Amino acid sequence: MTTAPVSPVSVPEKLLLAVVGLGLLLLLPVAFDGDAARAQQCFFAALGLLSAGTLGWSWWKFGRGPTGVHHNNLWLRGSTGRGALAWLTAVVLTGFYVVLYWFSNDNGQGNFGPLNQLIHALDPVSQALRRRPADQWFLYGTFYTLAVLLMGGRALWKYRHSPYQRIRTASVMFFQLGFAFLLPGLLLAFQRPEYYFSYFWPLKYDYLFPGTVSYLLKDGGPALGVFMVFWGAVMSFVATPVLTYFFGKRWYCSWVCGCGGLAETAGDPYRHLSDKSRAAWRWEVRLIYPILGFIVLVTALLWLGSAGVLPGWFTTPQQSGLPLVGGLSPVDGLSKVYGFFIGSIFSGVIGVGFYPLMGSRVWCRFGCPMAAYLGLLQKHFSRFRISTNGGQCISCGNCSNVCEMGIDVKQYAQRGEPIVRASCVGCGLCSTACPRGVLNLENGPREGRMQSSQLISADSLRILG
Amino acid sequence: MHLVIIGNGITGVTCALTARRLQPAARITLVADESPHHISRPALMYVYLGHLRPQDIKPYDDWFWAENRLELVHATATTFDAQARTVTLSTGAALSYDKLLLATGSRSRSGQWPGRELAGVQGFVTLPDLEQMTRDTHSIGQAVVVGGGLIGIELAEMLAAKGVGVTMLIRDAHYWGSVLPPEEAALVQRQLAAHHIAVRYGTELAALLPDTQGRVRAVQTTTGEELPAQWVGLAIGVEPNTELAQTAGLEVARGILVDEQLKTSAPHVYAAGDCAQHRQPAPGEVAVEQLWYTGRQQGETVAYTLCGQPRPYRRGVWFNSAKFFDLEYQTYGRVPARPDPAEHSFCWQHPNGRHLLRLNFRRDTLAVTGLNVLGLRHRHEAWHAWLQAGTPAPQVLAELGAANFDPEFFRQYEADIVAAFNRQFPQHPVALRRRKGLFGR
Numbered sequence: 001m002t003t004a005p006v007s008p009v010s011v012p013e014k015l016l017l018a019v020v021g022l023g024l025l026l027l028l029p030v031a032f033d034g035d036a037a038r039a040q041q042c043f044f045a046a047l048g049l050l051s052a053g054t055l056g057w058s059w060w061k062f063g064r065g066p067t068g069v070h071h072n073n074l075w076l077r078g079s080t081g082r083g084a085l086a087w088l089t090a091v092v093l094t095g096f097y098v099v100l101y102w103f104s105n106d107n108g109q110g111n112f113g114p115l116n117q118l119i120h121a122l123d124p125v126s127q128a129l130r131r132r133p134a135d136q137w138f139l140y141g142t143f144y145t146l147a148v149l150l151m152g153g154r155a156l157w158k159y160r161h162s163p164y165q166r167i168r169t170a171s172v173m174f175f176q177l178g179f180a181f182l183l184p185g186l187l188l189a190f191q192r193p194e195y196y197f198s199y200f201w202p203l204k205y206d207y208l209f210p211g212t213v214s215y216l217l218k219d220g221g222p223a224l225g226v227f228m229v230f231w232g233a234v235m236s237f238v239a240t241p242v243l244t245y246f247f248g249k250r251w252y253c254s255w256v257c258g259c260g261g262l263a264e265t266a267g268d269p270y271r272h273l274s275d276k277s278r279a280a281w282r283w284e285v286r287l288i289y290p291i292l293g294f295i296v297l298v299t300a301l302l303w304l305g306s307a308g309v310l311p312g313w314f315t316t317p318q319q320s321g322l323p324l325v326g327g328l329s330p331v332d333g334l335s336k337v338y339g340f341f342i343g344s345i346f347s348g349v350i351g352v353g354f355y356p357l358m359g360s361r362v363w364c365r366f367g368c369p370m371a372a373y374l375g376l377l378q379k380h381f382s383r384f385r386i387s388t389n390g391g392q393c394i395s396c397g398n399c400s401n402v403c404e405m406g407i408d409v410k411q412y413a414q415r416g417e418p419i420v421r422a423s424c425v426g427c428g429l430c431s432t433a434c435p436r437g438v439l440n441l442e443n444g445p446r447e448g449r450m451q452s453s454q455l456i457s458a459d460s461l462r463i464l465g
Numbered sequence: 466m467h468l469v470i471i472g473n474g475i476t477g478v479t480c481a482l483t484a485r486r487l488q489p490a491a492r493i494t495l496v497a498d499e500s501p502h503h504i505s506r507p508a509l510m511y512v513y514l515g516h517l518r519p520q521d522i523k524p525y526d527d528w529f530w531a532e533n534r535l536e537l538v539h540a541t542a543t544t545f546d547a548q549a550r551t552v553t554l555s556t557g558a559a560l561s562y563d564k565l566l567l568a569t570g571s572r573s574r575s576g577q578w579p580g581r582e583l584a585g586v587q588g589f590v591t592l593p594d595l596e597q598m599t600r601d602t603h604s605i606g607q608a609v610v611v612g613g614g615l616i617g618i619e620l621a622e623m624l625a626a627k628g629v630g631v632t633m634l635i636r637d638a639h640y641w642g643s644v645l646p647p648e649e650a651a652l653v654q655r656q657l658a659a660h661h662i663a664v665r666y667g668t669e670l671a672a673l674l675p676d677t678q679g680r681v682r683a684v685q686t687t688t689g690e691e692l693p694a695q696w697v698g699l700a701i702g703v704e705p706n707t708e709l710a711q712t713a714g715l716e717v718a719r720g721i722l723v724d725e726q727l728k729t730s731a732p733h734v735y736a737a738g739d740c741a742q743h744r745q746p747a748p749g750e751v752a753v754e755q756l757w758y759t760g761r762q763q764g765e766t767v768a769y770t771l772c773g774q775p776r777p778y779r780r781g782v783w784f785n786s787a788k789f790f791d792l793e794y795q796t797y798g799r800v801p802a803r804p805d806p807a808e809h810s811f812c813w814q815h816p817n818g819r820h821l822l823r824l825n826f827r828r829d830t831l832a833v834t835g836l837n838v839l840g841l842r843h844r845h846e847a848w849h850a851w852l853q854a855g856t857p858a859p860q861v862l863a864e865l866g867a868a869n870f871d872p873e874f875f876r877q878y879e880a881d882i883v884a885a886f887n888r889q890f891p892q893h894p895v896a897l898r899r900r901k902g903l904f905g906r
Binding site for chain 2: 002003004005007008068071072077164167383387389391395396397398414432436437441456
């Protein structure tokens, strides 16, 4: 079939995109400029151009004119339709993560490798916030927060007709800026442990590891350290089930979580790229629950080991000669393997690097143990469901298209069935994008939660296998 | 039993799915020439807009058909012999059947204007129509859309999104004059204006003018205006595809004539959906129904009859929906375009021109008879129950929150609506008892 015509890009839009591109290009000389002062000026000029360009372009494209869902040309443009620009973006993002994770460690003399100049350019900011020089994680946190804020601005303009989307977007921006950037920085400034109050076990898996708990209790001081440990445990084991019971997993995944926050803002242009096939769903189930099992096992073994109830072999360092875990005890080795493959490669490199090719929720959908835990609660112990509106569905597929979690929403809507799926993060875009007002996120009573509409005859055929 | 269904639109597919459920052992074959697999025709516009890819508008994945033993034949059924019970295909093959369903759907009405055959002039209903439009609208500057209905406004939205200047020619004095009351049409006009669509009301097409290559260059209107257009969309309605039925000698009027069980004049041959014409439509109902929803309902009904559980087609409480650019529309029950003297028609509008609710109810019993909402989402189940029971309007308004299907945090207008009702009908005072809550449904 011939490709539909693509609307021309207007001159002001091209100019604004050029500003964004210039900002990105300016980051290159920063990395390689020998003059630290000039590199720093260049760095802030780059951030200024990036910010002004992104916000200006977002306003130009989404902030003017009639409000509504206008996904025009989404699949027709290379940048959002897996074209050359998308591949380039993916390679750059993935490359950045590889350098950040494995080639940016301090060499002991304050040199952070290829990112060194970028990191030191942030020293004044880091000094102001954290009263210490910047490191690679501060650079990452700054970029991450900036991405959430700038692309959050885009999302606010794009979905400005929907109060649900406005409030939800403001929420992820708030939690990223306040709880995942400013507060951890301030804690460091006050010589306290850098603690993220918006991340919980098992996503932030080490927060309930015995090593972290004893460190928090020691370094956090008598009151704050106890509070941090208490907060982590209560959020994981009390608040999570209770809030999920009332609101579904969305209270976390698309309102609070930083990974979700990035997906909902910077990842919004890529949300439709998630694979909706039955095969993808099978991979999801095959991966995410074993990963949850893995981290539960590692956590349990660490506690049992520290309590001294495991046979000594488990906690004795072994000279196995294996890569990555050589010289570690089996329990520590498992923890290391989890951190390397799941914590770094999956959540970072694949999770964000592959945004432009596989959509914005690869990590959340296939890898995140917190999402798995929340999903089990959502499916079996929650009031949350997405209701479908009687017989109004026309099977157009817009709902499935915008589902970043790869749920084939229309399979439910066209049968009049409420959508109760472990993976649904409740972003609400299916409801926002539905042209016939068919979908609605509801927290109604559990009674009748799975009840199909009587106004459409739900075929009892096996659809989802 | 071998059930052969001609047509893989919503009617044919719903019949196939229902028949599979009722008769797990039956052999079911779908014959269609438009596309190898079932597609959602209302979604064609989203492929053009680039919201979706062609494969995204298949309601079921390709594996679905084989797993449910639904045989798909991608060919044209050229004729059938009702005595021998065989269908002849364009491939030369013949299919024998026990029961035959004609679900051949409809096509654009083409009109008789001079220049109708020019390149760049077409209707928009089918997948081939989309392909043609996709080919013919590259690098055009202006287009004209003829017709003020649902397809007309879809075409306007599609073209405008590609930067094409669009003029709509609308015969009536306002948009969709046969269906919408003037207040609703005025809100749609606001959308048209906001999206820079030029509209000529009370104007029809007179002629299509060619360029030297046999492409359309401009249109002439009945008001004598000449509008340049490199592409013209004809959206003046659809007409049933009846060739196959006619070739086989069935009784055909506008559509294929069927009784209330959707039986045609030939034994073991049925027709449903857009292509069928009811010999005796129920009072107030039309003989030829051409909607996604009625196609689905007819397909389901005929499946019962085909599977030996005959039942008459009853449409039940009417409903429909559409979206005019950014304005969503839902309707439940009956809201005629012109007021019915036996009914009150209460209409509330938000001053911002983006929300409207019209409630019709009987003057004698106050029973609700129909609802139009624009820019508000309402719950189908709630209205189905109220309309079926003939619930009095004041009671419905007091409970109006139960029908609110807008997403969380959306402004709730029930109090404004009830206040407006109390001003207009002080003799039927209403106190709002039910608002939409965070934990209700």
